[in-house]
Amino acid sequence: MKKMTISTISKGFFHILNKPSSTLLTTWYAEQVVQGKIIASKNVILACKRHLNDLKRAGTDEFPYVFDEELGHRPIRFIEKFCRPSKGNYKQLILQPWQHFILGNLFGWVHKDEKLRRFREGLIFVGRKNGKTTIISGVSLYGVSKDGENGADIPLLANSMKQARLLFDEAKAMVKSSPKLRKHIRTLRDAIHYDKTFSKIEPQASDSEKLDGLNTHIGVFDEIHEYKDYKLINVIKNSRGSRSQPLIIYITTAGYQLDGPLVDYYEQGVDTLNGVITDDRTFYYLAELDDPKEFDQPEMWIKANPNLGVSIKLEDMIEDWEKAKRIPAERNDFITKRFNIFVKSDEQSFLDYEVIKRNKKEINFDELRGRPCIAGFDLSQTEDFTSACLEFWLDTGEIAVLSHSWIPEKKVLSDNEKIPYREWEKHGYLTICKEGDYVDYRLVYNWFVDQSKRFNIEIVTFDPANAYRLVEDLKAYGFNTLSVRQGYITLSPALKDAKELFLDGKVIFNNNKLFRWYINNVKLVEDRNGNWLPTKQSRYRKIDGFAAFLNAHTEVMKKLATPKGNGDIKFVSVSDLFK
Structure with a gap:
């Protein structure tokens, strides 16, 4: 394998150095990806084209949504100002352009009249170690305190309570590490309360006993590749009926459960981005390698790992791959979790x-x-x-x-x-x-x-x-x-x-x-x-x-x-x- 250096892939993760001075990078990121100045997967390119095309038809009779940059930037500004990771030596959390694109879309697209959010759901599909937990924690803290909702429930959801508590504990640690958040947000063992609006964040799982009483405003599912059925997803969807602009976010890597909700949602996303079906109310960001040939092309790894060079060191990832690819079980796990590709069967597509x-x-x-x-x-x-x-x-x-x-x-x-x-x-x-x-x-x-x-x-x-x-x-x-x-x-x-x-x-x-x-x-x-x-x-x-x-x-x-x-x-x- 040719040894890669930072300079040889600067077209990828160091695009942040050339970002514009404007506060919101959502549209800038989409333009850079479509122009080929930022390396991205085919499906991320389609998501960016979708955003740019929607801007052209925004506010029309057939498409009653507009993009409000101020609303899109609020959660980003909140996270960068008040939140910091509990692990590592970080004095401030700076969100990358791809994260601006995701959060800007989820919170910035609104109905032209009511100003209520367009997207009711979002699937964020990225490789391991790309800062998913940080995004989840920051969004949940924004949702509980600054999203203008009274009595908002923010469940942090996983297939097991152990996994759900990892998300919850990170959010709680963010509160404890921020003097300003500590003044207004109260943390307990099993809940984070924002008393001003009677809102709270709680960890929840399929085996939780308190699922039926939820009034979900923003629900965040972690690693739904582990889910075998829709039981927990259905409970959360049914709990948002009284909310004016509920949002469910699924943030996950690929997995081995090929007959579960993630594969269904992923394929719906591919069909939506390709125009096979129409779904204007769900956002998709599907970061993955596009071809097995890219396994030995580190310059392409940013397609599945948009945080490469920030939370992931390229040299470490190359070293890990060189070791993993010699052992079949480790190789498959690396391909699934780091290159973000589902375990493939021997089936082939009939037609492109x-x-x-x-x-x-x-x-x-x-x-x-x-x-x-x-x-x-x-x-x-x-x-x-x-x-x-x-x-x-x-x-x-x-x-x-x-x-x-x-x-x-x-x-x-x-x-x-x-x-x-x-x-x-x-x-x-x-x-x-x-x-x-x-x-x-x-x-x-x-x-x-x-x-x-x-x-x-x-x-x-x-x-x-x-x-x-x-x-x-x-x-x-x-x-x-x-x-x-x-x-x-x-x-x-x-x-x-x-x-x-x-x-x-x-x-x-x-x-x-x-x-x-x-x-x-x-x-x-x-x-x-x-x-x-x-x-x-x-x-x-x-x-x-x-x-x-x-x-x-x-x-x-x-x-x-x-x-x-x-x-x-x-x-x-x-x-x-x-x-």
């Missing part, structure tokens, strides 16, 4: 998001009235998405996909995943079923019957799981049906053919955002013979609509391969050529 966007052509499906098509459906096994589609093959070599999905309202009401069900319903991509815990298969049946009056449905393809009653009813109506085996031999050719069509920009789905989301969620599992199967990476990543399309495409790809004309072959003799 940029490839999906190539397929932006639209068509009026009424113009296809009477045309032949292949149908497909995928029924849910639980109270989740059920999907159906029609796939048309066109003379241009393109395919057109008409997709629709159903979901029970119970799932929508109880959902933690920020999936924009209502938006998709508004655009006609989704039906939210008002009755029952499951999707009634007769709704799918009725959809096929209605579509058969517009189009010539040659075959209805399906995954045989849970499909018996619907298939029998479709047969009784007169549909031809075909079971599609869900294995490598059947699905791999269809997957590879569909990928080629997407790469060539030949898939028309009229920018159906739900269908685009399904496609974006597809991962591939490959067997030793190079055959593919589709899968999803987590609970959040639904692929039901793609599964319905893939069932149909097992037959449509045969149509695309059929030669034009009547199939007759005429042999011509040499003598015929001279007649």
Whole structure:
């Protein structure tokens, strides 16, 4: 590995030396990152672009939020003036530009009329040793005393009380080390009180006995990569109902719990920053290495460690990596905690998001009235998405996909995943079923019957799981049906053919955002013979609509391969050529 020095990576963590004289660095940081003057991960670059784009549309009818620099700077000014870390020889805490960007966003974006905070939640995803505890402590002390709220509860939350108390003890130590804070804030063993507004900070965990009585104003979750379920998160979300501008902050590194809330929230963040879904009320800062090639490129490590050179010494980190990478268990832990990358499986992405966007052509499906098509459906096994589609093959070599999905309202009401069900319903991509815990298969049946009056449905393809009653009813109506085996031999050719069509920009789905989301969620599992199967990476990543399309495409790809004309072959003799 090439030895790195401070000068060779000054483009990264020493950007602070060239900061402007203005008090708030939020927008400056975003500009520097987008211009490539500060090294950052792809997702941080997208977060910065989001901030700059939002500034352009601020205060409009479609986007009623404005950026108030004074409000954004208040918590920063408070922390730098009154707070100091309890560990280390620090006389004053100076927040770095990336921390200005985070706090400026969380507290500076407000509604143009009420001046209430835009963001209700924020996910701060950074590597270990980047000063997370310091930010948590400072924000909690600001929230309890200077955020203008009476009776505000500030719970410091973790998966265990031991971890929660580490956060709490740091906040308490900050109070004790500040003469001005000590005058106004009262510290006890289990609570920090600001008596002027009857507000308090308390450590809380999943096993706490006092969770039900909370009235959360600002809740801070530490290391949610350890969480296996939403139990504690749900309690806190349900405790903020009486608050006018509650804020929940999740601040964490990557972890090994790939079926928990963190992966769900992380993937929602990636989708939001990429424009796959719309979520104007959640802030995302996702700092991570973008490529395994960067493991041995210390100049890139600032992507996951924005505090490199401040709370992290580059030389120490290089030495630690050189030792850790020789031992598999230590290597994986270093990659997860210091490079901030989730433990990866052997799955590969089906398509890049940029490839999906190539397929932006639209068509009026009424113009296809009477045309032949292949149908497909995928029924849910639980109270989740059920999907159906029609796939048309066109003379241009393109395919057109008409997709629709159903979901029970119970799932929508109880959902933690920020999936924009209502938006998709508004655009006609989704039906939210008002009755029952499951999707009634007769709704799918009725959809096929209605579509058969517009189009010539040659075959209805399906995954045989849970499909018996619907298939029998479709047969009784007169549909031809075909079971599609869900294995490598059947699905791999269809997957590879569909990928080629997407790469060539030949898939028309009229920018159906739900269908685009399904496609974006597809991962591939490959067997030793190079055959593919589709899968999803987590609970959040639904692929039901793609599964319905893939069932149909097992037959449509045969149509695309059929030669034009009547199939007759005429042999011509040499003598015929001279007649």
